[in-house]
Amino acid sequence: MLKSSTPPPMPAEPTQARRFSKARAAQSYALLEDYVELIDDLLTATGEARATDIARRLGVSHATVVKTIGRLKREGLATSLPYRGVFLTPAGETLANKSRARHRLVVAVLTAIGVPPEAAEQDAEGLEHHISPATLRAFAAFLKKQP
Amino acid sequence: MLKSSTPPPMPAEPTQARRFSKARAAQSYALLEDYVELIDDLLTATGEARATDIARRLGVSHATVVKTIGRLKREGLATSLPYRGVFLTPAGETLANKSRARHRLVVAVLTAIGVPPEAAEQDAEGLEHHISPATLRAFAAFLKKQP
DNA sequence: CAAAAAGTGTAGCCAAGGCTACATATTGGA
DNA sequence: TCCAATATGTAGCCTTGGCTACACTTTTTG
Numbered sequence: 338m339l340k341s342s343t344p345p346p347m348p349a350e351p352t353q354a355r356r357f358s359k360a361r362a363a364q365s366y367a368l369l370e371d372y373v374e375l376i377d378d379l380l381t382a383t384g385e386a387r388a389t390d391i392a393r394r395l396g397v398s399h400a401t402v403v404k405t406i407g408r409l410k411r412e413g414l415a416t417s418l419p420y421r422g423v424f425l426t427p428a429g430e431t432l433a434n435k436s437r438a439r440h441r442l443v444v445a446v447l448t449a450i451g452v453p454p455e456a457a458e459q460d461a462e463g464l465e466h467h468i469s470p471a472t473l474r475a476f477a478a479f480l481k482k483q484p
Numbered sequence: 485m486l487k488s489s490t491p492p493p494m495p496a497e498p499t500q501a502r503r504f505s506k507a508r509a510a511q512s513y514a515l516l517e518d519y520v521e522l523i524d525d526l527l528t529a530t531g532e533a534r535a536t537d538i539a540r541r542l543g544v545s546h547a548t549v550v551k552t553i554g555r556l557k558r559e560g561l562a563t564s565l566p567y568r569g570v571f572l573t574p575a576g577e578t579l580a581n582k583s584r585a586r587h588r589l590v591v592a593v594l595t596a597i598g599v600p601p602e603a604a605e606q607d608a609e610g611l612e613h614h615i616s617p618a619t620l621r622a623f624a625a626f627l628k629k630q631p
Numbered sequence: 632c633a634a635a636a637a638g639t640g641t642a643g644c645c646a647a648g649g650c651t652a653c654a655t656a657t658t659g660g661a
Numbered sequence: 662t663c664c665a666a667t668a669t670g671t672a673g674c675c676t677t678g679g680c681t682a683c684a685c686t687t688t689t690t691g
Contacts, residue, residue: 353522353543354543357518357609359610360610395504396502397501450597451626456618457619459616460614462503462504462506464614467609467614471600479598
């Protein structure tokens, strides 16, 4: 054994590992959430969601968008026909609505706490994907009694 | 032009693209922050930080850890000698301290808002990497006047 | 002090999410 | 109507952050 002169450092701590894994997993879904939310926006606003529009909005190449749309389809969140834009499946719409609601709630809480609006919007973009249901409930409760 | 029957949907919106890029960039640094913080913990607690310990703590294979340590070294945050563990450069220590302080602040704010402790810890793990300086200041101010 | 155990390193694989470059569809307009 | 502009698709490349498998050091221990 390599130099275990020091006592058993910390008790194996599966806790940190679990938290870390969850955070990683959340991250892997974050992009999909951003996409369905944006696609839903575009569908509502203009009746269609084209790869190029999405690319422009996200500041990413259209090739990247096409590839990600492929992933959305594999995950059952979207459908598309060649040269005919993207549409959301019911699962995709549900996710879009949930994401948007959560985004708004996060921004509202940050603002209520005193975060400047622009910073609140910016940070929410990254934060929102890591908010658990429990935290979401706490946020809602906080807003209710903090008008 | 493909069916732009509808009027210019939304005004090109570089804003969203910018936010999205920032969130992506923050994410790419998140892992490094987690590593330096953990390495600092291990060094403080036991005097050394070995790849296997880190792997156990993060629930990841040692090979993954070794590779990431390589990245830490490339970024000037850590040093290491073959078979002799990892150490932080001054830059690495600074980052570790900043990360830890931020983590604690995030947990404190979440708790103050009414998020259950375990959820606060879990969510902070993912959130903390997306908190801007402005938001951090707002958090500190909020805690001060909300005892 | 030699063998077993444990840590470390390296190679090669994978998927995700970027990119550029090039090929193919579609459509608006001259 | 046909052609140029724009969208879309596809291929190939890169980096990250995972993994397993195998080789090699270093400690422990019998």
